[in-house]
Amino acid sequence: MQREFRILEVRRGSVLVQPLDAVKEECLRVARATTYIENEVIIAEPLSDRSGVSSQWEVIAARVDPSFIDGGAPKVVPCGNEEAGTECRFAEYVSSEEEEDFEDALEALRSGDHVTAARLLRAFIRRFPYHIDSYHHLGIIETDRGRRGRALKYFEMGYRIGLRSVSEGFSGTLPWIHLENRPFLRAAHGYGLALELQRRHLDAVDVYERILAWNPNDNQGVRYLLPSLYLQARAPQKARATLERHGADGMNLYTRCLLEIQDGRRREALRWLCRALSYNLYLPRMVLAGKKVSHHEATCTVVVGSEHEAGQYLRENGGWLRKPPRDFLQRLMAMKPFVRR
Known part of the structure; x- marks a missing residue:
């Protein structure tokens, strides 16, 4: 019988999961376990050996879906002054004291120790599953390791967590000048670049257009990427319109x-x-x-x-x-x- 799970921890040859319809954690032996990421949702069914006992699970489908993560996503709040107008920022999700462990991971990454950095970031995600910047940096690490598929998932998770924070019909902006917005904007940019590597040009365009709407000053330079993407997607008129705009x-x-x-x-x-x-x-x-x-x-x-x-x-x-x-x-x-x- 097929069941749905949220992945809590990825191990070699297995994943620690929580069923979506239960609380108790389980450990599933699955093939290619290290292709999955934390908080990814999988649909799996048990495979029985000759004795009829389930020893291995087959993953039927997987998706990046943060809606099943416990707790609430970071909130987006107005900047709180008339000069700011429609400017908004992400509210604090982790205190400065709690974020020291995250800084230790970044220090390891800066020194080139990807193994330690990844281990610390995954442990941090276990404690703070909505921490966008952790997913973004794990995406960077997986990109450096040449694991593009897994990097795409990490960037997408950070991006989709941010989307959950932005209410439907949101018409405000998330300017780069507010430091709290940068993890989300960076994760979105990383997701767009990862989509480009998968040759999903129109999906990348959609992400970049959203970034421009959220941060019109375009501190990340995504407007320079759009014309070529439109050409690759065989939409020359949109490429021309973007260049003229x-x-x-x-x-x-x-x-x-x-x-x-x-x-x-x-x-x-x-x-x-x-x-x-x-x-x-x-x-x-x-x-x-x-x-x-x-x-x-x-x-x-x-x-x-x-x-x-x-x-x-x-x-x-x-x-x-x-x-x-x-x-x-x-x-x-x-x-x-x-x-x-």
Whole structure:
């Protein structure tokens, strides 16, 4: 018979769980136990051995759903002064004394001890299951370990806990300037980036658009990510609208140029290409050379205006490697006045 459980603790080869319809904790032996995370909800059924005794459980489905966590999510409250207007912030969930254990985990993470940091963070979550920043940092650790699927779950848990704190129909803002808002905004950003790695472009766009609504000053720079995501999702008009609304700069100058090429507006494309070249010279020669971008080039620290930056952009924007943009660049490179310029 299938049953639903909330995972309390992940162990090697098993998970400590609490049935959704009971209070008593149970330990279930499951395959690939370390792919699950704390407070994830699973549907499982027992597998019987030859003696008819259940020794292993099969997980039928799993979902990130914080609605079954005991207690209440952190509250979002108005900032409390007329100048703040619609500005809101997350109320304190953990006292400064209690958060010392969390700071110990961050210190371990800063020193490069991921094992200790993860152990301390998971213990902290057991005590404070709605602590958004713990999920966010566990997502970072799993990303560094190359466990993208598990990292996605941690970021999503932090994000969805924050959504539970924001009432339905919420029309206020959660500005970055208020330190209490940053864990949620960071978890949301991490979730969006993890969705991008899964090529769930429109889901990532939805998260980024929400971040912009909550924090219009965009201290995290998510507006720069939207145009390319819309292009990858085959929504060029939305990409154009985003560029016109937020402006085109950085590598998005090349995105605007690409849109003009796709629409057959060669003169406008040339104008945007000239502006893009003043920012980064490497992309056209990489496109014409058909240079492949390695995983290392795409994930290392990126220097503004560098070949690595152009390589990462190309990896995320394959539209430049199609025939029309390549033909456009080849014709321009064949023009001596343009090459001299």
